[in-house]
Amino acid sequence: MEPQQILLPFLLLLSFFIHFSTVSSQAPAPAPPGPTNITAILAKAGQFNTLIRLLQSTQLANQINTQLNNSNQGLTVFAPTDNAFSNLKAGTLNSLTDQEKVELMQFHVVPTFLSINQFQTVSNPLRTQAGSSDSGGFPLNVTTSGNQVNITTGIVNATVSNSIYSDNQLAVYQVDQVLLPLQLFGTPAPAAAPTPAPSKPKKSGKPTDDSVVDADAKNPDSSDAIGSSMIQVALMSKVSFAVSAVAFYVVTMR
Numbered sequence: 001m002e003p004q005q006i007l008l009p010f011l012l013l014l015s016f017f018i019h020f021s022t023v024s025s026q027a028p029a030p031a032p033p034g035p036t037n038i039t040a041i042l043a044k045a046g047q048f049n050t051l052i053r054l055l056q057s058t059q060l061a062n063q064i065n066t067q068l069n070n071s072n073q074g075l076t077v078f079a080p081t082d083n084a085f086s087n088l089k090a091g092t093l094n095s096l097t098d099q100e101k102v103e104l105m106q107f108h109v110v111p112t113f114l115s116i117n118q119f120q121t122v123s124n125p126l127r128t129q130a131g132s133s134d135s136g137g138f139p140l141n142v143t144t145s146g147n148q149v150n151i152t153t154g155i156v157n158a159t160v161s162n163s164i165y166s167d168n169q170l171a172v173y174q175v176d177q178v179l180l181p182l183q184l185f186g187t188p189a190p191a192a193a194p195t196p197a198p199s200k201p202k203k204s205g206k207p208t209d210d211s212v213v214d215a216d217a218k219n220p221d222s223s224d225a226i227g228s229s230m231i232q233v234a235l236m237s238k239v240s241f242a243v244s245a246v247a248f249y250v251v252t253m254r
């Protein structure tokens, strides 16, 4: 008996089973939640009135909501408090054109969902919706130590101080500073010389009581499990396709 004759029914059967199990593992998907509304989330959290106003005037609030409805990568939003905005040098926002305000807001949005644990493994510089993360553009670097997450833009060093909201699509983190991007706030560098920051002696070992991160509390790790099961489903689909392709090959080559 030719091996193909044994193989063919087996492959077709296998293909069927894999396809079936793929479909059934997609079945118990949770009911789709209502559309997420970044404005409502921030309003509920309080102390983000300036951010809300800017997100609305730049149309970014609508874009974020639309993106959340359409993307499967999710989004991460860094939300500076009203206090952070009022600590800016006077006239900082007014010095920006409308387009620059859009870029400033886009710089606070990362086009993927990041749980607090995922910050430990992201590679710097992080890409934001403002575009290029080149050193002349909009780089945003993250440093972590345990659950503490700091952000540096080259202009400001900020601390992620709280998780305001997190599902497996959208994460919103409170930051204590407005993230000012190099592109908009960097001092024009002298032509040839890169500008090394003069290194001042650092105070070390001083406990920072007011920068305690309590972000894990609201951040269920279930999102990771959901993510990996989605990957499994995707893999199974590919396996199923590959097996079907082999079966087709066997049939056509006989």
Ligand SMILES: *[C@@H]1O[C@H](CO)[C@@H](O)[C@H](O)[C@H]1NC(C)=O
Pocket: 037, 038, 039, 040, 043, 065
């Ligand atoms: C989002 O929430 C804000 C504040 O609660 C509300 O004014 C706005 O209409 C909502 N947008 C949508 C699309 O539901």
Ligand SMILES: *[C@@H]1O[C@H](CO)[C@@H](O)[C@H](O)[C@H]1NC(C)=O
Pocket: 035, 065, 066, 069, 070
């Ligand atoms: C969300 O997406 C669905 C399907 O793409 C669409 O029918 C619906 O109108 C969208 N809702 C919002 C609020 O954008």
Ligand SMILES: *[C@@H]1O[C@H](CO)[C@@H](O)[C@H](O)[C@H]1NC(C)=O
Pocket: 143, 144, 145, 148, 149, 150, 157, 159, 208, 211
């Ligand atoms: C984050 O910033 C705070 C305040 O500047 C500092 O004390 C802490 O060591 C930094 N942590 C990390 C992980 O960079």
Ligand SMILES: *[C@@H]1O[C@H](CO)[C@@H](O)[C@H](O)[C@H]1NC(C)=O
Pocket: 124, 125, 139, 140, 141, 152, 153, 154, 155
């Ligand atoms: C961000 O990290 C990259 C890669 O480590 C580094 O080259 C760059 O200088 C950093 N930028 C800032 C602003 O810290």
Ligand SMILES: *[C@@H]1O[C@H](CO)[C@@H](O)[C@H](O)[C@H]1NC(C)=O
Pocket: 152, 155, 156, 157, 197
């Ligand atoms: C941010 O932190 C870096 C490294 O710790 C330091 O060199 C720099 O001066 C800080 N910048 C500001 C604006 O605090």
